[in-house]
Amino acid sequence: MTFQNPRIRVREARPEDRDDVIRVFYAAFDDDVMHQLMHPNGISEDDKQGFGDRTFVKAQPGKRGQPKLFVAEYFSPETHPTFDPETYPDDGSGEIVAFAKWTFHTEPRTDEEWQAEQFSAEHFGDGCDLAVVDAFIGGLNGKQKESAKGEAALFLGILGCDPKRQRLGAGSALVKFGADIADSLNLPCRLEASPMGYSVYKRLGYEALDALDMKVTETWGVKPEGRYWGANNAVDVCGPVPEGVHRTVIMRRPPKV
Ligand SMILES: CC(C)(COP(=O)(O)OP(=O)(O)OC[C@H]1O[C@@H](n2cnc3c(N)ncnc32)[C@H](O)[C@@H]1OP(=O)(O)O)[C@@H](O)C(=O)NCCC(=O)NCCS
Numbered sequence: 001m002t003f004q005n006p007r008i009r010v011r012e013a014r015p016e017d018r019d020d021v022i023r024v025f026y027a028a029f030d031d032d033v034m035h036q037l038m039h040p041n042g043i044s045e046d047d048k049q050g051f052g053d054r055t056f057v058k059a060q061p062g063k064r065g066q067p068k069l070f071v072a073e074y075f076s077p078e079t080h081p082t083f084d085p086e087t088y089p090d091d092g093s094g095e096i097v098a099f100a101k102w103t104f105h106t107e108p109r110t111d112e113e114w115q116a117e118q119f120s121a122e123h124f125g126d127g128c129d130l131a132v133v134d135a136f137i138g139g140l141n142g143k144q145k146e147s148a149k150g151e152a153a154l155f156l157g158i159l160g161c162d163p164k165r166q167r168l169g170a171g172s173a174l175v176k177f178g179a180d181i182a183d184s185l186n187l188p189c190r191l192e193a194s195p196m197g198y199s200v201y202k203r204l205g206y207e208a209l210d211a212l213d214m215k216v217t218e219t220w221g222v223k224p225e226g227r228y229w230g231a232n233n234a235v236d237v238c239g240p241v242p243e244g245v246h247r248t249v250i251m252r253r254p255p256k257v
Contacts, residue, residue: 004169004173004176005168005169005170005173006085007074007075007076007077007080007083007085007168008072008073008074008075008097008168008169008170008173009072009073009075009085009090009094010070010071010072010073010173010174010177011070011071011073011090012068012069012070012071013056013069013070013071013099014092015056016092017071017096017099018052018056019052020071020096021052021055021056021069021071021096021099022048022049022051022052022055023162024096024097024098024099024160024161024162025051025055025099025158025160026043026048026051027160027162027163027164028098028160028161028162028163029160030163031226031227032194032227033216033222033224033226033227033229033246034132034136034214034216034246037129037132037136037216037220037222038124038128038129038132038133038136038137039127039128039129040129041127042127043127044127046125046126046127047125047127047128050123050124050125054123055069055101055158056069064105064107064109064113065103065104065105065155066103066104066106067101067102067103067104068101068102068103068104069099069100069101069102070099070100070102070174070177070178071096071098071099072096072097072098072099072100072161072170072171072173072174073092073094073095073096073097074094074095074096074097074165074168074170075088075093075094075095076095079093079095080093080094095165097161097162097164097165097168097170098159098160098161098162098165098170098171098173098174099158099159099160099174100156100158100159100174100175100177100178101156101157101158101159102154102155102156102157102178103154103155103157104154104155105151105152105153105154105155106152106185106187107152108150108151108152109150110150111149111150113150114145114148114149114150115145117145119134119137119138119141119142121133121134121137121138124137132220135214136212136214139212139214140192140212140248140250143192143210143212143250144190144192144250147190147209147210147250147252148190148252151188152187153182153187153188153189153190153252154178154181154182154185154187154188154189154190155189155190155191156175156178156189156190156191157191159171159174159175159191159197171197171200172200172203172204175200175201175204176204179204179205179253182253182255183255183256185255186255186256187255188252188253188254188255189206189252189253190250190251190252190253191206191251192212192248192249192250192251193206193208193233193248193249193250193251194230194248195227195228195229195230195233195246195247195248196227196228198230198233198234198249198251199233201251201253202251204253205253205254206251206252206253207251207252207253207254208233208234208236208237208238208249208250208251209237209249209250209251209252210237210238210249210250211233211234211237211238211247211248211249211250212247212248212250213238213241213242213245213246213247214245214246214247214248215242215244215245216229216244216245216246217243217244217245218244223244224243224244224246229241229245229246229247230246230247230248230249231247233247233249234247234249
């Protein structure tokens with residue numbers, strides 16, 4: 001795995017990155033079984049714009065939990081043959097290959113505050129199977145909430161990399177970018193690791209705490225063909241993954257590891 005590819009640069013997202021972020025998101029999760037079960041009718045233009053609206057949220061002064069969106073640009077040898085990471089200007093000419101959506105909770109929440117936070121599947125849109133969204137995203141939300149208990153932390157909500165540009169180090173660069181900010185604030189980071197994301201996070205100092213095991217084959221009759229379902233992930237902490245189960249791991253990275 002490439003930890004630091006000099007041709008990858010991370011920066012805060014700008015409004016003009018919206019279409020690229022939408023493109024990367026749906027490409028990254030296209031063959032993910034939970035994504036497919038949540039979108040049984042495929043992805044409509046409304047779904048895409050709804051995702052864009054939820055993702056490109058302006059900072060709201062005074063509100064707990066500030067959204068932060070970062071993108072990774074790739075300056076390929078074909079398009080930028082003389083690219084020099086030290087001197088090349090931040091002109092947005094790189095290809096957006098990955099993004100990370102964070103929520104910065106820089107202050108702890110009281111028990112009353114975090115317990116009162118409710119997950120709602122509704123805003124995922126009409127085209128979604130809301131029962132699956134509730135079981136999966138709601139389930140992850142509940143586990144993360146119980147684990148974090150309102151602690152101040154940087155939460156990584158979504159990480160996605162264009163499948164055409166995976167294994168170039170863009171995902172790791174985005175995770176490390178967030179971890180460096182967390183370290184500067186002396187805060188931990190938290191996330192829910194997909195089967196593919198797990199080893200990236202583990203290598204960057206995240207520790208497994210808990211897991212959400214979805215009985216996909218038993219519940220929806222889908223067999224584990226194609227993308228990895230996480231059979232080897234966090235087995236030491238959360239136990240073996242039964243056949244036909246998709247595992248997502250609740251992880252935390254302590255500050256300054
Ligand atoms: C997880 C993900 C963001 C990693 O992005 P990336 O830019 O390829 O990551 P890096 O290049 O920094 O790291 C590469 C590591 O990612 C994982 N990875 C990347 N592409 C992969 C692929 N096609 N198949 C399996 N694992 C893959 C591997 O662990 C790989 O390490 P390795 O090369 O030593 O096996 C990307 O694979 C992705 O978007 N996956 C689909 C969406 C997803 O699961 N996101 C995470 C949500 S928590």
